[in-house]
Amino acid sequence: MKDKKQLVVSAIKDGTVIDHIPANDLFKVISILGLDHIDNYITFGTNLESKKLGKKAIIKISYVFFRNEDINKIALVAPDAKLNVIKDYKVVEKKVVEVPDEIIGIARCVNPMCITNKENVTTKFQVVNKKTVSLECHYCEKITDKANLVIIKG
Amino acid sequence: MKSKSLVSISDYTKEEYLKILNLAAEFEANPVQEILKGFVVATLFFEPSTRTRLSFESAVNRLGGRILGFSDAGTTSSTKGETLRDTILTVSNYADLIVMRHPVEGGARFASEISPVPIVNAGDGANQHPSQTLLDLYSIRKTQGRLDNLNIFMIGDLKYGRTVHSLLQALSHFNTTFYFISPDELKMPDEYKMFLDNLGLKYYEYKEFTDIVDKADIIYMTRVQKERFSDPIEYEKTKNAYVLRANMLENTKPKMKVLHPLPRVNEIHLDVDDHESAYYFEQAQNGVYTRQAIISSILGVK
Numbered sequence: 001m002k003d004k005k006q007l008v009v010s011a012i013k014d015g016t017v018i019d020h021i022p023a024n025d026l027f028k029v030i031s032i033l034g035l036d037h038i039d040n041y042i043t044f045g046t047n048l049e050s051k052k053l054g055k056k057a058i059i060k061i062s063y064v065f066f067r068n069e070d071i072n073k074i075a076l077v078a079p080d081a082k083l084n085v086i087k088d089y090k091v092v093e094k095k096v097v098e099v100p101d102e103i104i105g106i107a108r109c110v111n112p113m114c115i116t117n118k119e120n121v122t123t124k125f126q127v128v129n130k131k132t133v134s135l136e137c138h139y140c141e142k143i144t145d146k147a148n149l150v151i152i153k154g
Numbered sequence: 155m156k157s158k159s160l161v162s163i164s165d166y167t168k169e170e171y172l173k174i175l176n177l178a179a180e181f182e183a184n185p186v187q188e189i190l191k192g193f194v195v196a197t198l199f200f201e202p203s204t205r206t207r208l209s210f211e212s213a214v215n216r217l218g219g220r221i222l223g224f225s226d227a228g229t230t231s232s233t234k235g236e237t238l239r240d241t242i243l244t245v246s247n248y249a250d251l252i253v254m255r256h257p258v259e260g261g262a263r264f265a266s267e268i269s270p271v272p273i274v275n276a277g278d279g280a281n282q283h284p285s286q287t288l289l290d291l292y293s294i295r296k297t298q299g300r301l302d303n304l305n306i307f308m309i310g311d312l313k314y315g316r317t318v319h320s321l322l323q324a325l326s327h328f329n330t331t332f333y334f335i336s337p338d339e340l341k342m343p344d345e346y347k348m349f350l351d352n353l354g355l356k357y358y359e360y361k362e363f364t365d366i367v368d369k370a371d372i373i374y375m376t377r378v379q380k381e382r383f384s385d386p387i388e389y390e391k392t393k394n395a396y397v398l399r400a401n402m403l404e405n406t407k408p409k410m411k412v413l414h415p416l417p418r419v420n421e422i423h424l425d426v427d428d429h430e431s432a433y434y435f436e437q438a439q440n441g442v443y444t445r446q447a448i449i450s451s452i453l454g455v456k
């Protein structure tokens with residue numbers, strides 16, 4: 001299994017590997033982390049088999065190391081994601097993502113009548129349920145849940 | 155109380171509710187005082203709500219304050235495309251406090267974050283209308299002599315009814331037992347029932363109330379609006395079950411009162427108006443005292 005993965009997505013020398021991303025949410029993760037705006041060498045594989053997720057995706061980014069508060073943003077769509085920090089082809093640190101208490105920006109409020117959808121106001125949510133990823137809008141107080149989560153393009 | 159905006163009923167603690175209610179009682183005993191002399195209050199009504207606006211303006215006028223503002227967006231620059239942000243940043247130069255009603259939900263919260271003067275939310279779309287909730291609490295305490303351990307009946311549209319949701323949140327501090335009476339399509343949303351479950355508060359759900367009405371300390375009526383029903387036939391079949399008539403009130407507790415946020419359409423029959431339990435017009439009167447309490451407390455003159 002491990003060898004197969006190596007074939008699909010080649011190893012990196014220094015950087016970060018993000019594994020266990022639900023395949024359907026790969027592009028959301030790319031968008032949240034702003035990977036579509038950087039010049040670093042990035043490889044990704046998707047629709048890989050996973051016992052836990054069915055189909056998973058993996059991203060390898062050279063020479064990028066994330067701060068915890070940044071990486072936790074992807075917990076909205078990929079709560080099971082695991083990070084390996086790679087230095088000289090070796091895993092020097094493993095990280096798991098944690099759903100933060102508060103989400104600023106990133107997600108859109110589901111309520112079309114919300115001020116954040118009417119004027120230029122940054123969205124802000126309290127995470128009221130970390131397991132189900134249920135977000136309460138700081139402004140309109142409506143709940144946005146995972147099923148209707150829309151990521152704001154970076 | 156420190157000077158701060160009142161946007162949502164959850165901005166206030168139980169102690170702050172009680173402070174406002176006690177102040178409102180003072181204003182009821184002595185409604186005309188010159189304590190707001192020199193203060194200017196702006197009433198910005200981006201959508202019309204004559205009743206609420208008049209209540210706030212009466213409250214300020216009776217305390218000697220001055221009012222400026224507008225009563226619907228047609229008379230303001232927002233029809234010319236001005237943002238809420240710009241309107242608030244401009245008007246905050248002219249007033250010591252802004253009372254605002256805006257059709258966009260969360261508009262008042264946003265305004266309170268950018269405004270240098272306090273904001274009182276007089277309704278933001280279907281979201282919050284905290285002065286209504288405080289005047290409801292005042293009316294309940296005044297008629298029952300207490301807020302604790304009451305049986306509160308909420309009848310009608312419990313799904314979209316903003317007033318009942320805020321009132322539920324506020325009453326959750328007072329060990330209330332709730333009776334939710336509504337058609338299936340307009341039941342109290344699960345999130346509010348979960349909120350009560352988490353606090354260990356009791357609630358019961360019924361489709362009609364004639365057999366249980368003797369338990370009520372307060373009957374809080376709301377409008378059942380036709381447009382809320384996906385099936386018009388369902389509306390026709392159910393609408394009469396949620397109209398209160400005087401003959402339904404024969405076995406009620408002697409102190410029981412009927413409240414309604416007004417305006418009513420047909421959900422309280424005219425024959426209830428003459429019944430001793432009808433309280434909705436006094437409730438509106440209490441709104442002025444409650445708003446006097448809110449404004450003078452926020453401006454720090456009480």
Ligand SMILES: [Zn+2]
Pocket residue numbers: 109110111114115116137138139140141142260
């Ligand atoms: Zn919102």
